[in-house]
């Protein structure tokens with residue numbers, strides 16, 4: 001899911017936001033978005049401040065309806081409204097122009113910190129979820145239809161945070177792309193998992209990036225992920241730490257039995273790092 005591409009005279013181009021969710025890679029191409037279950041543990045006291053439980057079903061219906069609209073302007077406006085809702089009033093979201101319908105071009109976008117919503121992104125790149133690029137003077141963050149998922153606003157939020165992190169931290173960074181990707185996903189995991197675990201995200205992009213990152217970057221990632229489990233941030237609340245850790249372990253355990261995913265080194269490394277029983281899944285197709 002990682003791509004580079006050139007826009008005009010470009011200096012650095014970019015990576016792709018990848019859906020961190022349930023195996024749906026390019027939601028913008030799905031004519032019938034899959035039905036997803038609402039977040040789990042929605043009515044409990046943890047995670048503190050979990051926002052979306054009561055609205056989950058409503059969000060799902062509105063997202064499905066928006067993606068299904070045939071009229072391009074209505075579809076654009078409906079998806080744009082959902083992006084604004086997901087990101088809140090503190091984020092300046094603008095509808096992109098479409099002067100260059102076959103490739104991303106700065107003329108269609110506003111510079112960072114504006115977040116651009118481009119309903120036509122899928123026609124300009126092979127992923128319609130999100131990406132960023134830089135020119136000599138500016139950086140651009142672009143979300144496409146694939147960043148709006150029926151599971152919840154969390155996908156839009158994570159994709160936006162992903163691209164923002166690149167803009168803030170990776171401008172001119174010459175490390176291999178997967179080293180940067182695993183750094184971004186580690187950051188997003190360790191800043192959001194404790195509040196968003198009811199969504200049961202797969203975190204496949206984190207595992208994929210880890211699989212392909214350098215040994216040095218893997219070691220940093222593993223250290224961060226183990227530290228996050230052992231010393232979670234105070235905002236979790238002391239009464240919610242046990243549930244957080246159980247959910248964290250549950251994510252690891254479900255990856256072992258998830259037949260859709262290839263065997264992942266990160267899962268084995270986390271089992272060792274967290275002193276959990278080490279269970280390695282059979283590689284896909286082996287049975």
Ligand SMILES: [Zn+2]
Nearest residue numbers: 015016017181
């Ligand atoms: Zn990226």
